Amino acid sequence: MDLGFLIVLSLALGLAAWLFFLWSVKSGQYDDPEGPKYRMLEDDPEEAPRKAERKSEPPAKR
Amino acid sequence: MLRCDHCLLAFPEREAVRADVGGAARVFCCTGCRGVAELIAAEGLSGFYAGRRWDEPGLAADPERPVDAAAFRDAVRRVDGLAELDVYIDGIRCASCVWLNERLLARLPGVASARVNYATHRARVRWDPAAATLEGVLGRIRAGGYDPKPYTESERQRAQDAETKDLLIRLGTAFFLASQLMIYSAALYAGYFQGMEPGMRRLMEVIALGLTLPVFLYSGAPFLRSAARGLRAGRFNMDVLIALGSGAALAYSAYEMAVGGEVYFDTAAMIVTLVLAGRYVEARARGRASEAVARLSRLLPREARVRGRGLVPLAAVAVGELVEVVPGERVPVDGEVVEGVSEVDEALLTGEARPVAKRPGAAVIGGTVNLHGAFTLRVTRVGEDTVLSGIARAVESAQAEKPRLQALADRVTGWFVPAVLVLAVATVALHLVRGAPAHQALMTGIAVLVIACPCSLGLATPIAVLLATGEATARGLLARNGDVLERAAGATHVVLDKTGTLTRGRPVLREVVLFEGAPARDEVVRLVAAVERRSEHSLGKALVEAARALPGPDREVQEFRAVPGRGVRGVVEGVVVLVGSRAFLAEAGIAVPAEAIQRAAPFESGGDTVLCAAVAGRLAALLVVSDVLREEAPPALRELRELGLELAIVSGDGAATTAALAVRAGIDRVVAEATPLEKERELARLQAAGARVLMVGDGINDAPALTRADVGVAMGRGTDVTLESADAVLVRDDLRLLPALVRIGRRTTRVIRQNVFWAFIYNVVAIPLAVAGALHPIVAAAAMAASSLFVVGNSLRVRTWTSAS
Numbered sequence: 001m002d003l004g005f006l007i008v009l010s011l012a013l014g015l016a017a018w019l020f021f022l023w024s025v026k027s028g029q030y031d032d033p034e035g036p037k038y039r040m041l042e043d044d045p046e047e048a049p050r051k052a053e054r055k056s057e058p059p060a061k062r
Numbered sequence: 063m064l065r066c067d068h069c070l071l072a073f074p075e076r077e078a079v080r081a082d083v084g085g086a087a088r089v090f091c092c093t094g095c096r097g098v099a100e101l102i103a104a105e106g107l108s109g110f111y112a113g114r115r116w117d118e119p120g121l122a123a124d125p126e127r128p129v130d131a132a133a134f135r136d137a138v139r140r141v142d143g144l145a146e147l148d149v150y151i152d153g154i155r156c157a158s159c160v161w162l163n164e165r166l167l168a169r170l171p172g173v174a175s176a177r178v179n180y181a182t183h184r185a186r187v188r189w190d191p192a193a194a195t196l197e198g199v200l201g202r203i204r205a206g207g208y209d210p211k212p213y214t215e216s217e218r219q220r221a222q223d224a225e226t227k228d229l230l231i232r233l234g235t236a237f238f239l240a241s242q243l244m245i246y247s248a249a250l251y252a253g254y255f256q257g258m259e260p261g262m263r264r265l266m267e268v269i270a271l272g273l274t275l276p277v278f279l280y281s282g283a284p285f286l287r288s289a290a291r292g293l294r295a296g297r298f299n300m301d302v303l304i305a306l307g308s309g310a311a312l313a314y315s316a317y318e319m320a321v322g323g324e325v326y327f328d329t330a331a332m333i334v335t336l337v338l339a340g341r342y343v344e345a346r347a348r349g350r351a352s353e354a355v356a357r358l359s360r361l362l363p364r365e366a367r368v369r370g371r372g373l374v375p376l377a378a379v380a381v382g383e384l385v386e387v388v389p390g391e392r393v394p395v396d397g398e399v400v401e402g403v404s405e406v407d408e409a410l411l412t413g414e415a416r417p418v419a420k421r422p423g424a425a426v427i428g429g430t431v432n433l434h435g436a437f438t439l440r441v442t443r444v445g446e447d448t449v450l451s452g453i454a455r456a457v458e459s460a461q462a463e464k465p466r467l468q469a470l471a472d473r474v475t476g477w478f479v480p481a482v483l484v485l486a487v488a489t490v491a492l493h494l495v496r497g498a499p500a501h502q503a504l505m506t507g508i509a510v511l512v513i514a515c516p517c518s519l520g521l522a523t524p525i526a527v528l529l530a531t532g533e534a535t536a537r538g539l540l541a542r543n544g545d546v547l548e549r550a551a552g553a554t555h556v557v558l559d560k561t562g563t564l565t566r567g568r569p570v571l572r573e574v575v576l577f578e579g580a581p582a583r584d585e586v587v588r589l590v591a592a593v594e595r596r597s598e599h600s601l602g603k604a605l606v607e608a609a610r611a612l613p614g615p616d617r618e619v620q621e622f623r624a625v626p627g628r629g630v631r632g633v634v635e636g637v638v639v640l641v642g643s644r645a646f647l648a649e650a651g652i653a654v655p656a657e658a659i660q661r662a663a664p665f666e667s668g669g670d671t672v673l674c675a676a677v678a679g680r681l682a683a684l685l686v687v688s689d690v691l692r693e694e695a696p697p698a699l700r701e702l703r704e705l706g707l708e709l710a711i712v713s714g715d716g717a718a719t720t721a722a723l724a725v726r727a728g729i730d731r732v733v734a735e736a737t738p739l740e741k742e743r744e745l746a747r748l749q750a751a752g753a754r755v756l757m758v759g760d761g762i763n764d765a766p767a768l769t770r771a772d773v774g775v776a777m778g779r780g781t782d783v784t785l786e787s788a789d790a791v792l793v794r795d796d797l798r799l800l801p802a803l804v805r806i807g808r809r810t811t812r813v814i815r816q817n818v819f820w821a822f823i824y825n826v827v828a829i830p831l832a833v834a835g836a837l838h839p840i841v842a843a844a845a846m847a848a849s850s851l852f853v854v855g856n857s858l859r860v861r862t863w864t865s866a867s
Contacts, residue, residue, distance in 0.1 A: 003262075007269065010245065018238045025231055035180040038157035 063595065066091035068099045069207065070119035074596065084108055094125040098207040107165050114158035122153025123209035129200040130365065133212050133375065138196060144174055144188045147199065152209040154183045162206060170194060170202050184213050229284070229342045236281035236335040240328075243273040247328040254324065267319050267327075274327040278312055282334040284341070298479035300337075300472050303519070306479065308333040310511035317505055326512065329846055340524035366394040369438065376444075383441050387432045395428045395441050396448045402437030403626050405599070406430050409561060411449065411738070411763050412714045416569070416671060417600055419627030429762070433599075434626045453738050456766035457787050460742060474818055475519070482514040489833045498835075506835040513832045513842055514825055522817035526857040530810040533861055538778075538794030539803055546789040548814070549773045550807030552754050556702055556800065557745060557767075559759035560713035560720055563777055564727055564797075565689040567760065569601055571608035572670065573686040575661055580682035584612050590675050590685065592617035593632035593639050597624050601671060604687045605641070629673075640676040641685070652676045658684060669719025689719075691726055694798050699727060701801035707756070710748075712741050714763050741767040758792075758800065760784055775800065813860050820852040 024030070063072045066089070073091040080089050081096045084103035090096040098121070102110055139146045151163055160178045167176035167187055172194025178185045187199055203210040246266045253263055279286075282305070289305035292298065311330035318325050368374045369384040376394060379385065384400065387393055393406065405417040408430045417433055420426055426439055429450040445451065486507045493503035531541045541547060558564050574583050581589070591609030594602030596619055619632040629642015631650070640647055644654050654674060662672040662684055670688035674681060699709060710731035713720045720734035733744050745767050748755050757764070757771035760779060765787040768774030776788035778795045785791055792799045824845040831837045 007265075011242065011269075014238055014242045018235065021234045021238065022231065025227060025234065030227075030230060032179045032181060035160075038160070038180060041157075 064089055064091075066095050066119070068095035069121050070116055072119070094121065094207070098125050098205065101166070101205055102162070105166060105169050107162060110158050110162045113156075113161065115156040117155065121207040123204055123207065125205050125207050127204070129197070129204050129210055130373070130375070131197045131200055134196060134200060134210070137212055141188065143190075145191045145196070146186065146188045147196070148213040149185050149187065149200070149203070150211045150213040151178065151183050151185050151203060152211055153207065154178070159208070163203065163208060166202055166206050167199065170198060173199065226342070229338070232281040232284070233335070233338045233342045236277050236331070236338055239273045239277045239281075240331045240335045243270055243277075243328055243331050246270045246273070250325065267325055270325065270327040271316065271319065274312060274315075274331050277331045277334050278308055281338060282308060285334065285337070298476055300475050300519075303475045303479050304333055304337050306482075306511060307514075310508050314505065314508045314512050317501075317508075326842065329512065332846075379441060379444055381441050381444055384438050385441055386436065386438050387426075388436050389432055389434055391432050393426050393428050393430050393432055393439070395439075396443040397426055397428075397439035397441045399424045399426060399437050400440050402435055404435035404437045405433045405626050407433055407600075409567070409761060411453075411761070421627075434624070450762075453762060453766060456739055456742055457769050457783075460766055460769035474822075478822075482511060485514070485829070485833070486510045492833070493835065502835075506832070509835075509837055509842075510829060510832045513828045513837060513845065519818065519821040522821050522853055523814050525854060526810055526813045526817055526860055529857055529860045530806055530813075534803070534806050537799065537802060538792065538796065539799045539806075540791040540793055541803075542789050542791070546773055547807040547810045549754070549789070550756060550803050551811040553707060553756040553773060553804060553807075555708045555710060555748055555753040555755045557710045557712050557748070557755055557757045557771070558729075559741075559757075559761065559764050560711055560715055560723055561689060562760035562779070563758050563764075564695055564711065564723065565691055567689065567779075569604040569671065569687045570690050571604050571685060572688050572690065573665075575684040575686070577658065577681055577683060579680060581677065583683075586675060586677065586683045588612060588614060588617065589634050589637070589639050589677060590641050590683075592619050592634045593622065593630050593641055595619070596622045596632065597630045599624075599630070601673065601687050602630065602641075605673075605685065637678050638676075641673055644674055647674050647676050647681065650676070652679060652681060654681055667718060668722040669716065670722075689723075691723065692797055694796055695727060698797035698800055699729070701798070702804070705801055705804050707804070708753075712736055712744050712767070714738070714741070714761075738763040738766050742770045745770045756800075756804070758797075759788075773803075775803070810860055813857060816856050817853045820856060821849050824849045 064075055064078055065072050067083075068088075068090055071091050077091065078089050079091070079093055079096050080087065081100070082088070083096070083099045088096075088099060090099065102108055134147065134149065137147055137149075154160060154163070157180065160180055160183075163178050163185060164176050167173050167185070170189075172190045172192070174188040174190060176185060176187045185203075189199060200210045246269050250258075250263065250266050250270070252258075253266075258266075285301045285304045285308075288299070288301040292302050308330040311326050311333070315325035315327050315330065317323075365373045365375050366379050367386045367388075368379060369386060371383075379395060385395060385397060387404075389404070399420050399422050401422060403422075404420050406420050406426055408418050408427065411427055411430055420437060425442070427449045428443075429448075443449075446455075489510050490503045490507035493506050494500065498506075527545075527547060530547055534541055534547075561567050571587070574586060576583060576586065580586060587605065587609050591606045594605045595616070617634045619634055622630070622632040624630045625642070625646065628649075629640060629646035631638070631640045631642075633639070640650055640652065644659070647654055658674070658681060665672050665684075665686045665688075668688075670686050673685040673687060675683045675685055702709060708731070709729045710733070711720060711724050711727070711729050712733045714736055715734060717734040720732055724730065724732045733740075736744060741764065745755050745757060749770075749772070754772045756773040756775065757767050758775045758777070759765075759768055760777040762783050764776075765783050768776060768784065768789075769787045771789075773790065774788040775790045775792060776784045778785075778791055778793040790803060828837065828841060828845045831841065
């Protein structure tokens with residue numbers, strides 16, 4: 001394949017990645033580095049209630 | 063005693079609110095908690111109870127009290143036709159709290175999105191103004207038992223956030239361009255060995271130049287600006303070296319491109335990128351520090367109950383007005399008690415571990431917690447004049463004055479840069495004298511600059527610090543910024559707070575002195591604990607705690623009565639039991655013999671509290687209660703001494719108590735009865751005498767001193783404010799981490815020193831070649847790569863060293 005084409009392609013890909021990065025910073029993707037590790041463990045919002053009734057009893061009284 | 067199914071507070075049975083929630087019988091401490099539980103069940107969010115981790119019980123706000131929306135109105139923005147509000151949610155204690163708040167808000171009709179930041183507890187809520195109201199949104203948070211507060215961000219904080227974001231964009235850009243650049247540089251290096259078509263080579267060089275220019279001019283702009291400032295001020299800082307090195311590499315390569323030599327665009331880009339990465343990590347850590355002051359102001363309630371005016375925003379409270387304070391509430395302003403009797407927990411502000419009795423005429427400080435009775439106070443100071451504001455100001459000014467430790471790498475560049483400049487100029491002169499053409503002489507001079515600028519110097523500190531902090535974190539030691547380790551390594555004095563730091567911070571039953579005719583020790587403790595269980599007093603808790611260790615069931619108590627500041631009385635299985643001060647017993651008509659007073663004296667002079675217990679109308683025992691030294695304190699202190707550090711105690715507590723504890727801890731430098739500002743001044747005095755101080759504390763009263771110290775270390779159980787104003791946090795609350803911190807610091811410093819050496823050595827070897835004008839391009843490239851590899855490899859040893867000990 002033409003080398004010139006490959007060069008343009010790689011630069012274009014790099015540019016696309018860079019623009020994506022700019023968007024991610026501007027839209028606040030890096031504002032809360034703590035959150036995702038907890039959100040990962042959450043159930044889907046729609047599923048939470050069903051699951052909740054099954055196994056989540058408030059702590060028993062003493 | 064029952065425990066509330068929602069807020070986990072323990073409460074007496076007669077106050078129980080029973081209800082059927084979510085298909086099961088539940089018990090609550092108040093109707094407010096029942097309301098929250100019903101709301102959670104109705105929204106189908108009961109999963110919250112399974113996931114939550116609450117270290118302390120209770121709600122942040124009464125769910126049934128309405129929120130005053132006026133304070134938030136100005137903060138509401140219009141975004142895409144929706145209303146948007148940033149609000150600080152008080153009472154968030156775990157990840158489940160965040161989950162609950164987000165779900166509760168999102169299920170409110172009209173709310174488009176709700177997102178809570180885990181680190182800052184700031185919620186960003188968007189809603190449709192046609193379908194929901196500000197009051198509705200705030201009410202929803204309050205209904206969940208959390209307290210919405212205006213999210214205030216200081217100007218400085220905002221500027222810092224903006225700076226961090228700006229650095230991130232510059233860094234990301236540099237990374238993308240540099241990675242692209244590597245492709246072409248690799249091709250050019252391959253071409254050097256295998257040969258390359260001149261046209262192709264020219265194309266690669268042009269692209270490489272095009273990729274490098276934005277890295278240098280845009281990503282490197284902060285260095286260029288700072289270097290220009292430094293040069294104008296006559297200072298040769300790190301930035302000058304970086305700007306010089308990358309600039310020289312760029313200029314040299316551009317020249318070589320024109321004459322057909324080898325180019326080093328990758329060097330120019332790499333210097334900028336690596337150093338920028340270090341700066342970004344630093345800026346992030348610093349950004350968190352400024353949260354400290356913001357959180358201090360959040361401690362105070364935002365409104366006060368003013369007699370005759372109802373709930374009034376704090377700003378509208380004037381000196382001389384009468385403010386009512388109910389039990390369990392924070393005192394909103396500084397004042398003087400005019401009515402009512404209570405006890406106030408001042409530990410966070412004064413270091414006094416015991417609750418302080420307040421009667422009419424006593425001064426109370428805003429921010430302290432009212433424990434028992436309701437009282438009315440006359441306001442003596444408001445706003446900026448309050449004690450708490452004074453502490454906030456002290457933290458702020460100490461933060462501003464704290465000298466930045468000049469990092470080792472910076473000190474080295476201080477003499478290295480001028481030396482290199484002189485050398486470069488001398489090289490140009492030498493070549494001119496020997497008859498070389500001007501442009502060639504100039505280029506040889508620039509080559510000296512390029513080869514002399516060690517790009518791995520930018521890595522020398524950050525990578526060692528990164529690895530060391532990672533190691534420290536795994537042991538429960540959080541360092542908030544990189545130079546903490548270097549500072550800890552250079553510490554000469556360790557200053558410890560007493561209450562909560564050297565001691566457990568809560569009283570423990572140490573000894574029971576029995577009198578004739580009294581029941582056995584365990585029986586006395588059980589009887590006394592049965593009565594004290596009903597009181598909220600912290601000394602009482604020590605007795606309850608002691609009884610818990612004994613076998614046998616809890617006893618029932620009748621006719622319980624508590625007299626704040628004096629004692630408690632109850633009937634256990636028909637026997638009248640009194641616990642309290644001597645005066646309390648005397649008032650009840652129980653004789654306290656001289657022998658008892660005599661035996662109590664040595665304890666009292668040692669700073670312990672002695673309670674008298676009477677069973678069936680006779681003095682039965684003296685109960686010695688005191689705050690005890692942490693078990694791990696003696697070995698930790700011994701280790702610190704072995705490391706050559708001098709120890710001292712600075713406490714806000716009384717002289718006798720502090721001195722007694724100092725003897726037990728084996729420390730002879732003691733400053734007692736120190737106010738928060740005096741603590742800070744004591745540290746400043748030590749520093750003026752040449753000491754480098756590592757301060758350890760846990761309370762708000764330590765915050766100014768922690769900020770002032772060369773290294774401020776907070777106990778993990780400390781308040782938010784203390785954690786934020788400290789440089790390092792002992793997450794595990796274990797004093798033995800202190801010597802570990804000093805050790806890791808010293809090792810890291812040693813590794814950094816070696817790194818600086820490795821960063822320089824290859825360049826130093828190559829300089830003579832460059833001066834002679836005989837520098838082979840491949841030697842230059844190898845020197846750059848080798849020094850970077852050595853720096854990274856050497857830094858990895860921080861890990862193996864620390865884990866070996």
